[in-house]
Amino acid sequence: MLRRRINYYFSYLDHDISAGVVVFLVALPLCLGIAVASGAPPFSGIIAGIMGGLVVSILSGSQLSVSGPAAGLTVIVAAAIEKFGFDGTLLAIALSGLMQLAMGFLRAGVIGAFFPSAVIKGMLAAIGLILIMKQLPHAVGYDADADTDLSFLEEDSHTALWAVWEALGSFSWGVVFVSLASIAILLLWETSAIRKHRFLSLLPGPLVAVLFGISYNVATQWFFPSLSIAAQHLVNLPSIFGPIDFARQVSYPAFSRLTDFNIYVTAATFALVGSLETLLSLEAVDKLDPLKRIAPTNQELKAQGVGNFLSGMIGGLPITAVIVRSSASIDAGAHTKVSSIVHGALLMVSVMFLSSLLNMIPLACLAAVLLLTGYRLAKPKLFVEQYAKGFNQFAPFSITVGAILATDLLDGMAIGMAVGLFFVLRANYHSAFTLTRHGRNYLLRLNKDVSFLNKAQLRNVLEDIEENSCLMIDGSRATFIDHDIMEALEDFMRAASDANIRVELNDLRGSAPGRELVVT
Numbered sequence: 125m126l127r128r129r130i131n132y133y134f135s136y137l138d139h140d141i142s143a144g145v146v147v148f149l150v151a152l153p154l155c156l157g158i159a160v161a162s163g164a165p166p167f168s169g170i171i172a173g174i175m176g177g178l179v180v181s182i183l184s185g186s187q188l189s190v191s192g193p194a195a196g197l198t199v200i201v202a203a204a205i206e207k208f209g210f211d212g213t214l215l216a217i218a219l220s221g222l223m224q225l226a227m228g229f230l231r232a233g234v235i236g237a238f239f240p241s242a243v244i245k246g247m248l249a250a251i252g253l254i255l256i257m258k259q260l261p262h263a264v265g266y267d268a269d270a271d272t273d274l275s276f277l278e279e280d281s282h283t284a285l286w287a288v289w290e291a292l293g294s295f296s297w298g299v300v301f302v303s304l305a306s307i308a309i310l311l312l313w314e315t316s317a318i319r320k321h322r323f324l325s326l327l328p329g330p331l332v333a334v335l336f337g338i339s340y341n342v343a344t345q346w347f348f349p350s351l352s353i354a355a356q357h358l359v360n361l362p363s364i365f366g367p368i369d370f371a372r373q374v375s376y377p378a379f380s381r382l383t384d385f386n387i388y389v390t391a392a393t394f395a396l397v398g399s400l401e402t403l404l405s406l407e408a409v410d411k412l413d414p415l416k417r418i419a420p421t422n423q424e425l426k427a428q429g430v431g432n433f434l435s436g437m438i439g440g441l442p443i444t445a446v447i448v449r450s451s452a453s454i455d456a457g458a459h460t461k462v463s464s465i466v467h468g469a470l471l472m473v474s475v476m477f478l479s480s481l482l483n484m485i486p487l488a489c490l491a492a493v494l495l496l497t498g499y500r501l502a503k504p505k506l507f508v509e510q511y512a513k514g515f516n517q518f519a520p521f522s523i524t525v526g527a528i529l530a531t532d533l534l535d536g537m538a539i540g541m542a543v544g545l546f547f548v549l550r551a552n553y554h555s556a557f558t559l560t561r562h563g564r565n566y567l568l569r570l571n572k573d574v575s576f577l578n579k580a581q582l583r584n585v586l587e588d589i590e591e592n593s594c595l596m597i598d599g600s601r602a603t604f605i606d607h608d609i610m611e612a613l614e615d616f617m618r619a620a621s622d623a624n625i626r627v628e629l630n631d632l633r634g635s636a637p638g639r640e641l642v643v644t
Contacts, residue, residue, distance in 0.1 A: 193440075246540055
């Protein structure tokens with residue numbers, strides 16, 4: 125069994141290593157940016173990314189999900205740091221990990237399966253659009269806003285689209301050139317000519333784009349300074365060299381706050397919100413998986429719990445499964461969890477030994493990778509496909525997209541879920557029963573589940589049955605008939621004789637054991 129599993133991972137090693145490099149290039153600036161947006165030390169984002177890659181990925185049952193610090197928790201983390209300080213927040217993060225671990229053992233992972241497909245696809249499309257809007261300023265050299273904020277509305281009430289418009293008025297020619305060239309390289313690397321090439325196919329497109337960006341900036345700084353890229357448009361890592369410097373950046377929780385009740389409230393918030401984001405991302409990744417594998421949700425909660433506990437214990441941010449990095453990994457050709465493990469190892473090694481080299485990478489190269497990832501998540505074909513499925517699918521999908529763009533990820537998903545639930549109830553409401561007529565003979569057939577929600581509609585249908593007729597009530601297809609429905613049918617049968625309506629019953633049983641239709 126073990127040998128077969130090892131052989132399975134080795135069979136995809138070439139794909140997974142190259143994909144891991146891609147995820148590493150995408151995750152590095154996101155780890156730093158999320159930490160800064162949370163008001164935490166930049167190194168805490170790196171710690172969370174390493175834990176997500178080297179701990180969560182190994183323990184997880186998902187082959188393609190990538191975990192790390194999540195933008196959706198930045199506001200909660202920032203509020204916690206302001207209230208408890210960074211060391212107190214670390215304690216809350218560690219405790220939230222233990223809570224998630226308990227949730228996994230209690231089999232709470234099933235809640236992710238209750239989100240409709242249209243809502244999940246709407247989340248993916250919205251994230252894709254946000255990625256495009258947020259990365260366009262980086263692609264033209266205008267970096268006024270944090271690239272990790274997953275909210276379409278800014279604090280000053282301007283939209284991300286307005287930020288893009290402002291960016292077009294103050295761009296850098298060097299950054300624009302690197303962005304366009306990087307996109308061209310990425311598209312070229314997807315062509316069959318490159319994929320069939322013996323040597324070039326081994327190099328991931330994003331790595332080639334990054335190497336081009338570094339080479340361009342070095343060359344222009346020497347020969348054409350006016351076209352070079354300014355320092356604020358490059359990756360910015362703390363100065364670290366070797367394991368000793370790395371260890372010096374580690375922070376520890378304030379265990380003296382273990383008696384503070386508010387710490388546990390914050391930990392529960394981290395656990396609940398982080399678990400929900402993880403399960404939603406896991407559901408979305410399963411839909412993106414070309415092999416359509418289904419990840420065990422309870423195991424994922426356990427893995428996230430261990431990862432968050434260790435992250436909080438050594439100075440890292442909260443961890444969740446992250447759809448942006450996961451989709452980038454899938455787009456890069458990942459087949460197994462080795463991709464995520466490679467990305468975690470590269471984060472640790474690069475921060476230890478290559479911080480000066482990493483600080484030479486233009487953000488424009490990374491923006492190009494995310495722009496293409498965003499396009500794949502929100503390509504026009506997806507909107508057309510959802511529209512073709514009908515209003516019941518397109519409405520929850522489009523409303524979820526709009527709600528996430530107008531609010532944030534969690535609020536938008538809540539609105540999408542409410543809309544999706546409405547359409548589910550409406551569909552069940554209309555399909556609960558059917559009434560067919562042939563002359564003076566009527567057939568009332570109860571379908572699937574019939575609940576109190578259908579009581580008013582049932583009474584209206586029964587009122588349309590004419591006098592001097594025959595009604596057959598067939599419950600053979602119903603798996604559940606609510607008590608209120610049984611009472612409504614009994615009331616109708618009591619009054620049916622006054623209108624000379626003869627009623628016949630076929631396999632009509634209520635929801636309670638032994639409950640049959642009785643008329644007295």
